[in-house]
Structure formats: structure tokens, C-alpha cells
Amino acid sequence: MARTNARLIRFGIFATVLILCGYILSRGSSTSYAVSDTTKSTSSSDTTNAANAAVTDANLKDTSVVPAAAGAAAAGAAAGSTSGKAVSAGGKEKATFVSLARNSDLWELVGSIRQVEDRFNSKFHYDWVFLNDEEFNDEFKRVTTELCSGNTKYGVIPHEQWSFPSWIDTEKAAKTREDMREKKIIYGDSIPYRHMCRYESGFFFRHPLLDDYEWYWRVEPGIKIFCDVDYDVFKFMKDNKKTYGFTISLPEYKETILTLWDETKKFVKENPQYIPESNMRDFISDDGGVSYNGCHFWSNFEIASLDFWRSEAYLAYFEHLDQAGGFFYERWGDAPVHSIAAALFLPKGQIHFFDDVGYYHVPFNNCPVDQAIRSEKNCMCNPKDDFTFKGYSCTSKFYNLMNLKKPQGWERYAD
Ligand SMILES: Nc1nc2c(ncn2[C@@H]2O[C@H](COP(=O)(O)OP(=O)(O)O)[C@@H](O)[C@H]2O)c(=O)[nH]1
Numbered sequence: 001m002a003r004t005n006a007r008l009i010r011f012g013i014f015a016t017v018l019i020l021c022g023y024i025l026s027r028g029s030s031t032s033y034a035v036s037d038t039t040k041s042t043s044s045s046d047t048t049n050a051a052n053a054a055v056t057d058a059n060l061k062d063t064s065v066v067p068a069a070a071g072a073a074a075a076g077a078a079a080g081s082t083s084g085k086a087v088s089a090g091g092k093e094k095a096t097f098v099s100l101a102r103n104s105d106l107w108e109l110v111g112s113i114r115q116v117e118d119r120f121n122s123k124f125h126y127d128w129v130f131l132n133d134e135e136f137n138d139e140f141k142r143v144t145t146e147l148c149s150g151n152t153k154y155g156v157i158p159h160e161q162w163s164f165p166s167w168i169d170t171e172k173a174a175k176t177r178e179d180m181r182e183k184k185i186i187y188g189d190s191i192p193y194r195h196m197c198r199y200e201s202g203f204f205f206r207h208p209l210l211d212d213y214e215w216y217w218r219v220e221p222g223i224k225i226f227c228d229v230d231y232d233v234f235k236f237m238k239d240n241k242k243t244y245g246f247t248i249s250l251p252e253y254k255e256t257i258l259t260l261w262d263e264t265k266k267f268v269k270e271n272p273q274y275i276p277e278s279n280m281r282d283f284i285s286d287d288g289g290v291s292y293n294g295c296h297f298w299s300n301f302e303i304a305s306l307d308f309w310r311s312e313a314y315l316a317y318f319e320h321l322d323q324a325g326g327f328f329y330e331r332w333g334d335a336p337v338h339s340i341a342a343a344l345f346l347p348k349g350q351i352h353f354f355d356d357v358g359y360y361h362v363p364f365n366n367c368p369v370d371q372a373i374r375s376e377k378n379c380m381c382n383p384k385d386d387f388t389f390k391g392y393s394c395t396s397k398f399y400n401l402m403n404l405k406k407p408q409g410w411e412r413y414a415d
């Protein structure tokens with residue numbers, strides 16, 4: 001009897017060790033990040049693989065470096081998965097974060113990722129796609145991969161999408177930059193800023209690394225998230241038939257978009273089929289479409305459908321604008337371009353104002369002025385700083401056009 005017990009105990013210990021080993025191995029293999037290189041990208045697979053190997057070593061991250069990721073691993077295990085990443089009960093949407101960044105943006109971006117993870121993604125583990133006009137270095141890949149609780153992917157932008165198109169007169173473009181420099185227009189003399197705006201307007205959603213996704217949340221360096229986001233924002237968008245989500249809106253500097261509206265009107269005249277009868281034109285025009293009031297959704301934050309940008313209407317619109325040359329002869333931003341398209345091509349009701357996220361990008365804050373939201377979501381911002389209902393914001397107009405009820409006491413935060 002005693003001998004049988006001893007045998008049973010030995011067997012029990014052996015079995016426990018085996019299960020433990022299996023668990024450790026399965027977690028170890030799941031934490032290497034997916035570096036999918038792009039067919040068009042100029043990045044060499046050698047570099048990517050070397051970096052991949054370097055970061056695979058960072059398996060310890062799940063438990064030691066990032067507390068949120070340890071929570072993620074626990075959630076994954078609870079859901080019956082072997083991976084601490086990319087798992088959530090109830091199913092996930094085909095969605096990803098996307099950040100366009102330079103290697104030098106790393107430490108500013110680290111703060112953004114940390115906050116997005118702590119407030120939202122540690123519960124959902126969505127992937128994160130990083131795009132750059134040159135190769136990301138190993139440090140960038142290692143540090144960001146350690147922070148993200150979903151898979152991370154790094155892509156290089158094809159040269160033809162980050163350079164002057166053949167039809168652009170570069171002397172004329174240089175003249176504009178010089179004029180804007182004299183007028184001290186922000187980024188007015190910058191070439192890379194123009195490539196960035198053109199890329200965000202017309203190309204990011206075509207990057208092969210985004211092919212697998214239907215939704216994205218754009219995250220920039222140096223932003224803040226003030227409140228807990230305890231629901232799946234992508235699922236929210238889908239379930240509520242939303243296409244484009246924003247947190248802050250304001251008017252664009254007129255000097256940077258002198259002919260954008262004229263070009264838009266030309267496009268609409270040639271393509272009336274893309275404009276649904278009920279749309280949000282009155283958000284961007286105060287005179288029935290004669291002129292643009294400059295209002296735009298601030299695109300450094302976007303939670304939106306990739307398929308909208310991939311639609312025939314938007315691709316044709318971008319092509320028209322690109323041929324017109326205003327990304328270089330003026331300084332058209334991706335924010336007014338996206339916003340005009342969303343306001344004109346989407347049926348009314350598909351644009352969503354996220355009043356509960358709490359967001360900062362220099363120099364504006366979205367801080368929920370509704371005390372109930374701030375308490376429930378643990379917001380860490382001062383509602384007095386909220387920009388939503390201030391005179392310069394366009395979001396009041398959005399509320400009015402959508403017949404939305406403004407939060408109680410909003411007037412107190414209007415100036
Ligand atoms: N790879 C790359 N990213 C850039 C470049 N310029 C800007 N970005 C990124 O594009 C986004 C917007 O740039 P930012 O400097 O924040 O512009 P702002 O928000 O309009 O002041 C950010 O995510 C930047 O990291 C560039 O030259 N190369």
C-alpha cells in the first residue's frame with residue numbers, strides 16, 4: 001500500500017513537471033513578434049530576421065517588464081489559450097493600431113503606447129503596425145514589442161509613396177515652401193511633413209501589413225489617453241455601423257489649403273454618385289457647399305474603417321487631389337482630406353465622436369466634462385481644459401447636426 005502511494009506521488013510530481021514544461025514552452029513560442037515584411041518594402045529580410053531573433057529573447061517581457069502583459073497572459077490562459085497575446089474572450093475584430101513614426105520618435109511613442117495599453121489594449125491585445133519611410137532599428141523594434149500586448153509588425157514605406165510624383169513641378173513646390181517659410185506657416189517649409197500628409201491621406205491603408213485588417217486606431221508620439229476604455233472600440237464601431245471616429249475637431253489654417261475646396265467641388269461635380277443624399281456636408285460648409293469652413297476631425301487620433309479609405313469613392317477622390325498637386329504646391333493635411341471625404345461620402349450617422357476616451361495631442365485636450373463619465377472611467381484630466389465646447393472647436397457643430405444631447409453643464413466649459 002505504502003509502495004503504491006509512493007509510486008502515485010512520484011507519478012504526480014512527474015506529471016506536474018511535464019505540464020509546467022509544456023506551459024512554459026508554449027508561452028515562450030508565442031511571444032516572438034510577427035515581422036511581416038512587405039513585398040514592395042525596401043527592408044531586407046536579413047535585417048528583419050536578425051531583429052526578430054533579438055526580440056524573441058524578450059520572452060521574459062510577459063511577466064517581468066510589463067505588468068499589463070502579464071495580465072494579458074493570465075487572461076489568455078483563462079480563455080483556454082496557450083498564448084498571452086492576441087486572445088480575448090468573445091472574439092476580436094480584424095483591427096490594429098497603426099503608428100507612422102521615425103526611429104527618433106521612439107521615446108515619445110513609448111509614452112503613447114504605454115497609455116493605450118494601460119487604458120485599453122491590455123484587455124484586448126490588438127496588434128500594432130509601425131510604418132516608417134526607412135528601416136526601423138533594432139532598438140525601436142525591441143522596445144515597442146516589449147510594450148505591446150498584441151503582435152507587432154514593422155513596415156517600410158515604398159519609395160514612390162514618399163517622394164515627389166513625376167507630375168509635380170519641384171521648382172514650383174520649392175517656391176511654395178519658401179513663401180510659407182516667410183509667412184511662418186507651421187511646417188510650411190517642410191518636405192517630409194508633406195510626404196507624411198500625402199502618405200496618411202492616400203497610402204497607409206494600402207500597406208500590405210494592413211491587408212489583414214478592417215479597422216485601425218491611429219496613435220501618434222506624445223499623446224495621452226486620460227480615461228479607461230473598457231469596451232472594445234472596434235466592436236463598438238462595427239455593431240453601431242460607424243465608419244469614422246474622432247475626439248477633437250477644429251478649423252484648418254486656411255493658407256495651407258487654398259484650393260482644396262475648389263478641387264473637391266470639381267471632383268464632386270464629376271462624380272455626384274459618391275455623395276449620399278443625407279451626409280455631413282454642413283459640418284464642413286456653412287453656406288451649403290459654396291465654401292469650406294475649415295472644420296476637420298483631428299487625424300492624429302482616428303478609430304476608423306480601413307475599407308472606407310479603400311473604397312472606390314475615396315480612392316478616386318485621393319487620385320484627383322494627388323494629380324492636382326496640392327500636397328506639394330500648398331500643404332494639404334491628411335486631416336482635412338480625410339474629414340472632407342468622411343463628411344461628403346458617408347451617409348449621415350456613420351461618424352462617431354468618442355466623448356469618453358479622454359485624449360491629448362499638443363496643444364488640445366479632450367477631457368469628458370460629464371462627471372459621471374469621469375468617475376466611471378477613472379479619467380485623470382481637468383474638465384476645464386476640455387476643448388470640445390470651446391469657441392474654436394467644431395465639435396459643438398457636430399453635436400447640433402447630429403442632434404446629440406450635450407453633457408449637463410457643458411456651458412461652464414465653453415470658454
Ligand atoms: N517615418 C516618418 N514619420 C513621420 C515623419 N514626419 C512625421 N512623422 C509621423 O507622422 C505623424 C505626424 O507627425 P507629427 O510630427 O506628430 O505632426 P503634427 O502632429 O501635425 O505636429 C507622427 O506619427 C510622426 O511620428 C517622417 O519624416 N518620417
Ligand SMILES: [Mg+2]
Nearest residue numbers: 220221300361
Ligand atoms: Mg503629432
